[in-house]
Amino acid sequence: MSFAFSLNGVAKRYPHFELQDITLALPEGQVMGLVGVNGAGKTTLLRLITGIAAADAGEVRVLGHRLPAEQVAAKREIGFASEDMRLYRTQTLRWHMDLMQQIYPAWSEDYARELAKRFDLRTDQALGGCSHGQRVKALLLLCLARRPRLLLLDEPTTGLDPVARIEVLEALADVLRDAGRSVLFSSHNTHDVEQLADTITFLHKGRLVASADRNEFIDRWRRIVCQGALPSGLSAWPEIASARANGSLVEIKARAWNESLPARLAAEGLQVQRTDAMGLEDIFITAVRSGGAA
Amino acid sequence: MNAELFLSASDPRPMYQQIVDQVTAKVMAGDWAAGEALPSIRELAAASRVSVITVRRAYDELERAGVIATRQGKGSVVAERDDLPAALMREELARQLAALLASAARLGLTRKELHRLLDQTADANPGAASASTTRTGR
Structure with a gap:
């Protein structure tokens, strides 16, 4: 079986927080939901997989590439969206779409347009004038239309109104059609992850509480x-x-x-x-x- | 074939069970005919917005129940049995009869009393009563 990512005994220490002994893998073509309260270590874990942060101990592999050594090759196939990512406020969504198209050869203009329509986004409006929900959806559009093999989303539904939340989850469900694409997305809300995720991973205070197929949890408890x-x-x-x-x-x-x-x-x-x-x-x-x- | 099923998180049945029940209902109603290809697991998952693993589990259950057949590498089809809708309906009836007997037992009814109640109910529902006078089906 080939893995979208695998972590083996991974640790990462910050002054006030420590991620400890994480061993976790996602088979290719699957969706994993990462659940934990604020401060559980979800963002740290995602940053290690994107190669933005390097682990202090253990091994991180992404789509067959060892991180951080082969992070350039890995990053080409990773799509990462997180709340603290900034778009250019004075530029339009169209401008951002053109930029992505130049950088990523796998960019699909058709898919981008379909997503803009589904997300009810105007591509000719400067992003500075958009609501929080619209900016989150714009960022997700830019990420999804690249069709990355591994999609890493940090709390994609946090702060969205109920309608926008469903729109985002529906767009994520599209990815399920392709057996070569995998998703890891985090949330502090189990309801967001439980319907789409094949595997659910619980994180608490920097440790792995459990990781299993959703039905396994339901059957056991x-x-x-x-x-x-x-x-x-x-x-x-x-x-x-x-x-x-x-x-x-x-x-x-x-x-x-x-x-x-x-x-x-x-x-x-x-x-x-x-x-x-x-x-x-x-x-x-x-x-x-x-x-x-x- | 439209792949979207109507699933709900507020339905007390687990998601895979909702899929099993809806596919079975579609086959019983004749919406999905014998031999017809089912949506692929990934297609149904994406269209109904549930995980791939949930749909796979539902398909496994449907296969065990004889409702669908899966051919290696070719996907799943509705089982090729002409009497499938009738067989599924008879299974459903058998489940309802078992539940009926259990309720009767809790009330302490004798078999005779239960027969009498059944006749009374049939008499009060002329539409359904034909089954008790003229024998139809197998």
């Missing part, structure tokens, strides 16, 4: 509501991430659900009332709070 008294020591069970009681009502969140769990809970005096699947957001928060892996 359960919220179990029981009747009875909370047995002491239940929290120590490896499959239990959290357990709390209110009177005779007990709520358990299991990180490793299996069919034998209700019977084992019954043996402890807990009658299972209902068992529900959990949303990704709930899974992420429960995993982070319990301090264990998801």
Whole structure:
């Protein structure tokens, strides 16, 4: 299997933040969603993959190229969009499109025009007069129309209104048609990533909490509501991430659900009332709070 | 074939299950005929805006259920069985019957009482009642 990127034991230290021991890979043609709260290390991780920052330890490979040694070759095939990227405010979108066309041979003018229409963007307007949402969409257009093999997007939906958010996610879905293109995009909102992403990676305080196929998370985790008294020591069970009681009502969140769990809970005096699947957001928060892996 | 399915994040069923149910419904309704090519996994994913892995899982389930057939390198087609829509409808009926029996058991109804209720309901719904007097289908 060839990988869009692979990180092996990667670390990066800043004065007030440290990314530690990241081993992670994205098979080519897949979409990965990177989820974490502000300050989790999402941007640092993306910058390492773009080659903008160099790792202090470990190995970074992008589309077969070793970074930072072969970053020139890698950058040609990477499209990176992040909020702190600046466009020329006095120039129009058209001017930016022409600039990109000169730099990148794979630029598709047809696709750029289609995106401008879909994003409801005027190409003849100076970008300084555009709203935040329009500038985000303009940046994304410039990135997508290059048709890079690896698309790296740092919080592409943050700060967008609901309509613009859906437009951006729909444009990202287009990329799925091509098995040779891969996407890594970050968000602090699980709802943005869960529908499109094949793999979801949770990052917290510079560490990898979990990385798995979305269905795997959904299959493994359960919220179990029981009747009875909370047995002491239940929290120590490896499959239990959290357990709390209110009177005779007990709520358990299991990180490793299996069919034998209700019977084992019954043996402890807990009658299972209902068992529900959990949303990704709930899974992420429960995993982070319990301090264990998801 | 239009590849877009109508999926919703607020639907309590998981995404792959929504795909399985909608494709099955389309085959049952005859929208997608036996032998017809299905959209590729990537095409359906892009058009319906869900991940490739979700569509792949749905196609695997549909194949296990006999609704579609996948040929290596050629993509998937609706299973070539003339009686497929009827077979799917019979499976659906079997599921509903099982649910009916479970509800009846919870109420403590005898089989006789359940039969009587079924007849009463059929009598009250003349449209559906024909099934009880004239035997149709296999």
